[in-house]
Amino acid sequence: xxxxxxxxxxxxxxxxxxxHPVTALKEVSFDIHDNEFFTLLGPSGCGKTTLLRIxxxxxxxxxxxxxxxxxxxxxxxxxxxxxxxxxxxxxxFPHLTVADNVAFGLKRLGQSADEVKxxxxxxxDLIQMTEYGQRKPHELSGGQQQRVALARALAPAPKxxxxxxPLSALDLKLRQAMREELKAIQKQTGITFVFVTHDQExxxxxxxxxxVMSNGEVQQxxxxxxxxxxxxxxxxxxxxxxxxILDVTAEPMRGGKCRVKLANGTAIPLEIDHAIDAAKPxxxxxxPEHLSIKPVGKKPPKSALIGTVQDLSYLGTDTQLxxxxxxxxxxxxxxxxxxxxxxxxxxxxxxxIDMNLNAIRMLDH
Amino acid sequence: MPATKRNPRHGGIEMARATEKVKWYPGFxxxxxxxFFILYAPLIIVMIYSFNASQSxxxxxxxxxxxxxxxxxxxxxxKFKTATVNSLxxxxxxxxxxxxxxxxxxLAMVRGKAFKGKSLTFGLINxxxxxxxxxxxxxxxxxxxxxxxxxxxxxxxLAHIVFCIPFAYLPISARLQGISSIYxxxxxxxxxxxxxxxxxxxxxxxxxxxxxxxxxxxxxxLDDFIITNFVKGAGVETLPTAIFGAVKQGIKPNIxxxxxxxxxxxxxxxxxxxxxSRMGRQE
Ligand SMILES: Nc1ncnc2c1ncn2[C@@H]1O[C@H](COP(=O)(O)OP(=O)(O)OP(=O)(O)O)[C@@H](O)[C@H]1O
Ligand SMILES: [Mg+2]
Numbered sequence: 001x002x003x004x005x006x007x008x009x010x011x012x013x014x015x016x017x018x019x020h021p022v023t024a025l026k027e028v029s030f031d032i033h034d035n036e037f038f039t040l041l042g043p044s045g046c047g048k049t050t051l052l053r054i055x056x057x058x059x060x061x062x063x064x065x066x067x068x069x070x071x072x073x074x075x076x077x078x079x080x081x082x083x084x085x086x087x088x089x090x091x092x093f094p095h096l097t098v099a100d101n102v103a104f105g106l107k108r109l110g111q112s113a114d115e116v117k118x119x120x121x122x123x124x125d126l127i128q129m130t131e132y133g134q135r136k137p138h139e140l141s142g143g144q145q146q147r148v149a150l151a152r153a154l155a156p157a158p159k160x161x162x163x164x165x166p167l168s169a170l171d172l173k174l175r176q177a178m179r180e181e182l183k184a185i186q187k188q189t190g191i192t193f194v195f196v197t198h199d200q201e202x203x204x205x206x207x208x209x210x211x212v213m214s215n216g217e218v219q220q221x222x223x224x225x226x227x228x229x230x231x232x233x234x235x236x237x238x239x240x241x242x243x244x245i246l247d248v249t250a251e252p253m254r255g256g257k258c259r260v261k262l263a264n265g266t267a268i269p270l271e272i273d274h275a276i277d278a279a280k281p282x283x284x285x286x287x288p289e290h291l292s293i294k295p296v297g298k299k300p301p302k303s304a305l306i307g308t309v310q311d312l313s314y315l316g317t318d319t320q321l322x323x324x325x326x327x328x329x330x331x332x333x334x335x336x337x338x339x340x341x342x343x344x345x346x347x348x349x350x351x352x353i354d355m356n357l358n359a360i361r362m363l364d365h
Numbered sequence: 366m367p368a369t370k371r372n373p374r375h376g377g378i379e380m381a382r383a384t385e386k387v388k389w390y391p392g393f394x395x396x397x398x399x400x401f402f403i404l405y406a407p408l409i410i411v412m413i414y415s416f417n418a419s420q421s422x423x424x425x426x427x428x429x430x431x432x433x434x435x436x437x438x439x440x441x442x443x444k445f446k447t448a449t450v451n452s453l454x455x456x457x458x459x460x461x462x463x464x465x466x467x468x469x470x471x472l473a474m475v476r477g478k479a480f481k482g483k484s485l486t487f488g489l490i491n492x493x494x495x496x497x498x499x500x501x502x503x504x505x506x507x508x509x510x511x512x513x514x515x516x517x518x519x520x521x522x523l524a525h526i527v528f529c530i531p532f533a534y535l536p537i538s539a540r541l542q543g544i545s546s547i548y549x550x551x552x553x554x555x556x557x558x559x560x561x562x563x564x565x566x567x568x569x570x571x572x573x574x575x576x577x578x579x580x581x582x583x584x585x586x587l588d589d590f591i592i593t594n595f596v597k598g599a600g601v602e603t604l605p606t607a608i609f610g611a612v613k614q615g616i617k618p619n620i621x622x623x624x625x626x627x628x629x630x631x632x633x634x635x636x637x638x639x640x641x642s643r644m645g646r647q648e
Contacts, residue, residue: 058550078553091551095569104565105555156556 003034003069005160005192006055011064013050013216024050026216027064032160032194033209034069037186039195041203042213043239048196051213052162055194057081068159079108084153086163090145092137098148099124099133105156123151126185143174150185160192167202179206200240204228212236233364237285244286244331245363260284263328266305270360283363288334290359293323296350305353307331309345321345323353408628415621422616432622439619441611448607451518452587455603459525460533460583466526467533467578468571475541476567491531501528502595509596516598524596525586532585533578536642540574573641580638584631 013025024047032038040048053059055066057078066074073081084105092101102123106116124130127147137145146166153161166182167175183206186193197203203210204224212219212227212235220232231237237245248260248268260268260282270284296306307323310330319337324330331353335345345351415433419426436445470490474483493501505524514520548570552562590605597606604627611620 056554058553078550079556079558083554085551085554087547087551089545089547091545091547093548093551093566104552104557108556108561152555 004031004067005034005036005069006032006194007065007067007070008032008051008055009065009067011051011054011066012062013047013054013059014062024216025054028213028216028218029064030211030218030221032192035190035192037183037193037195037206037208039197039203039207039210040213041197041200041210041239043198046213047216048198048213049164052085052164052194052196055160056083056085056162082156082159084156084158084161086149086153086161086166088164088166088168090137090149090169092145092148092152094137096136097133098129098135098137098140101137101148102152102155104152109156119155123155126154126188127151143170143178146170146178147181150182154185154189154191157189158191160194163193163195165196165198167197168199175202182206204240212239214239229359230361231285231363234283237361237363242288242332244288244291245283246286246329247281247283250282262305264326268355268357268360270357270362285361285363286355286359288320288332289318290356291331291333292354292356293321293333293335293345293351294354295344296352300352305355307351307353309347309349309351311347312345319345323351325353411621412625412628414618415625417618417621420618422618422621432618433626435619436622436626441619444602445604445607445623448602448604451521451602452604455518455522455525456583456586458522459529459586460579462526463529463582464533464537464575464579467530467537467582468575470530470534471538471541475538476546490534493528494531498528498591502592505592506595516596517601520596520598521593521601521603524592525589528589528592529582529586533582536577536581536638537571537574540571540577540642544570573644576641577638580634580641584634587627588631 008028008030011025011028013023015022015024028047028051040051042048050059054061057073057076057080061074064074065072068081068083073083092098093104096104099120103116103120106119111119120133121130124133127150129144129147129151132140132144132148137148140148146169150166163182167178170178179202182193182195195203195206204227207224209221209223210227211221214235220227220236222230227236228240231240231243234245237243247263250258250260252258258270260270262268268284300306305325307325307329310322310324312319312321314337315334317337318334320332320334322330323333333353414422414425416428416430417426418429418431436442474487474490505527508514509516509520544567548566549562552566553559557565588605589603590609593603594606594609597603602610604623608620608623611617
C-alpha cells in the first residue's frame with residue numbers, strides 16, 4: 001500500500017464577501033501519496049492557489065479537513081505545520097543574505113549553530129549556488145532567486161513541499177531547464193511535492209499524478225498518460241492537449257460493441273464495455289495525431305470520411321491542418337513531417353481522413 | 366524583491382518626453398524660476414550676511430566669522446545655549462515617543478484587520494496636518510490651563526509629541542504599505558511565531574521608514590514656534606522662541622549666524638532622511 005501524505009477531505013472554501021461571497025472550492029476530496037510529484041492543474045481562478053494556501057494554513061477552511069500523514073492539521077497555524085511553500089514571487093527576505101534566507105527555517109526549529117551551518121551549506125550545494133551565500137537576493141538573477149526560494153523551503157525537510165507556479169516568472173529556456181532540475185530534486189530528496197500550474201505541458205512533463213481542476217472542482221485525477229489518453233469529460237479533453245470532439249448518436253450491436261454515427265451519418269464501429277444510454281447526447285474525442293490524412297485515392301471506400309484542407313501550419317516536426325468535412329464537422333489533424341504525405345498536402349485539396357479506432361474515447365458529457 | 370519585470374529604458378523615454386512637453390508650455394520656466402527665487406533668495410542672503418564683518422545687515426563689509434564667535438561667546442551666548450539644549454532635549458524625546466506611537470498606529474492601520482471606524486481613525490491621525498497651528502496652540506493652552514497643568518518643559522514636550530505623530534506616521538505608513546505581506550507569510554511558513562515574524566522580518570524592513578519618520582518629527586519639533594510659544598511657561602525658551610525674542614529687539618547679524626546653523630542642521634537631517642528612504646527602496 002502506498003502511504004498517504006495528504007488527505008484532502010471534502011474541503012469547501014467560501015471567501016466571505018458582503019454582497020456576493022465567492023465559492024472557491026466546492027467539496028474537494030483526494031489523496032496525495034507519499035513521495036509523489038503531484039500537480040494541481042487548471043485554468044486561472046479555478047482555486048489552485050486557494051487549495052495550496054489552505055494546506056499551508058494561510059486560509060481558513062469553510063468546511064472539511066486536511067490530514068497530514070493521518071493527523072488533522074486543519075486548525076494549526078502556519079508555523080506549526082511541517083509544510084513549506086515556494087511562493088510564486090519567491091518572497092526571499094530582502095534584508096537577509098542568501099545563506100541567512102536558507103537558514104531561517106532551520107534556526108526557528110531550534111537547530112544548533114553547527115547543524116544550521118552544515119544544512120545550509122548542503123542546500124546551497126544542492127542548488128549549485130555555494131559561492132552565492134553572502135549575496136543579497138536583489139543581487140541574483142530571477143532563476144537564481146527561484147533556486148534559493150526552493151532551497152529555503154527544502155532546508156527544514158518539510159513533510160510536504162508546496163509550489164505555487166514557481167516557474168511562471170522565468171523565461172522559456174530557463175523554465176524548461178528548471179522543470180528537470182525540480183523533478184530531479186524531488187526524486188533525490190524523496191519529499192512529497194504539491195505543484196500548482198496552469199501550464200498543461202509543464203504538468204505532463206513533471207508529474208507522477210495530476211489533478212485537473214476547474215471552477216473549484218476536481219475534474220479528473222490520474223497519471224499524465226491516463227489524463228491525456230483517457231480524458232473523462234469535455235473539459236479535461238480540451239484543457240489537456242488538443243482534441244477533436246464530435247457529437248455522435250449510438251446504436252448498440254451484438255457482443256457488447258456499439259456503433260456510433262457522426263452528425264453526417266458516417267458510422268464508426270467502436271468497442272465499448274459500458275452500457276450506453278443512447279437517448280443521452282454523446283460525444284467522442286480523438287487527438288489530432290490519431291487522424292491520418294492522405295490525398296483522396298482513385299476509389300475511396302464508401303465509409304471513408306472525406307474533407308477539404310482549410311489551412312496548414314508548419315510546426316517544425318509536425319504540420320497541423322484544419323480539415324473541413326461539412327458544415328457540422330471540422331477536424332484538427334497533425335501529420336509528421338518525415339512522411340511523404342506532408343509535402344503533397346495543399347489548402348483546398350480533398351483528403352481522406354482515417355481515424356485510429358483505438359484512440360477514440362467516449363466522453364461523459 | 367519579487368522579480369517584477371522592469372523596463373527602465375522604456376520608463377526613461379516616457380519621462381524624457383513628458384519633461385520636454387512641459388518645457389514647451391509658455392511661461393512655465395519663468396514661473397518656476399520666480400518661485401525658486403522667492404523661496405531661496407532670502408535664505409541665501411541670510412547665509413551670506415551671517416559672514417559679514419560689518420554691523421549692518423544690508424552693507425557688505427568683508428568676510429568674517431565674527432558673528433559666529435558672538436553666538437558661542439557673546440553676551441547672549443548663555444541664553445541661546447540654554448534654549449538650544451531645551452530644544453534638543455524636547456526634539457529628541459518628542460521624536461522618540463511620537464515615532465513609537467506612529468509605528469504602532471501604522472501597524473494597526475496598514476496590517477490590522479478592517480475595523481469599524483478605520484477611515485475615521487486615519488482622518489484623526491492626520492487631522493493635525495490640516496488644523497491651523499494657531500488653533501491647536503490656543504486649544505492646547507486652554508487644555509493645560511483647565512486641567513491645571515504647570516507650564517514648562519513638560520508641557521512643551523507633551524504638545525510636541527502630539528503634533529509630531531502625523532509627521533512620523535506618514536513615512537512609516539508609506540513604507541509599511543510598500544512591504545508586501547508575502548514576506549510575513551514566508552516567515553510564518555518557515556516556523557516563525559507571529560512575534561518572531563515581526564522582530565526578524567517586518568521590523569527590519571520597516572526601519573528606513575521609521576528612521577525617516579523619526580528625523581522628520583525631530584525637525585518639526587526643533588523648528589516649532591507657534592505652539593511652543595503658547596504652552597511654554599514664563600522664562601522657559603526653546604531656540605525658535607529665543608530667536609523671536611531677540612529679533613523683537615532688532616535684527617542683529619548673530620541671529621543670521623544662528624539661523625544659518627539651524628538651516629545647516631535641517632539640511633543635513635533631511636538629506637539623511639532622504640538617503641535612508643532611497644536605500645530602503647533600492648533593496
Ligand atoms: N482573498 C480573496 N477574497 C475573495 N475571493 C478570492 C480571494 N482569493 C481568491 N479569490 C477567488 O477565489 C477563486 C479562486 O482563486 P485562486 O487564487 O485560488 O485561483 P487560481 O487557480 O490560483 O488562479 P491563478 O491561476 O490565476 O493563480 C477566484 O475566483 C478568486 O477570485
Ligand atoms: Mg494562483
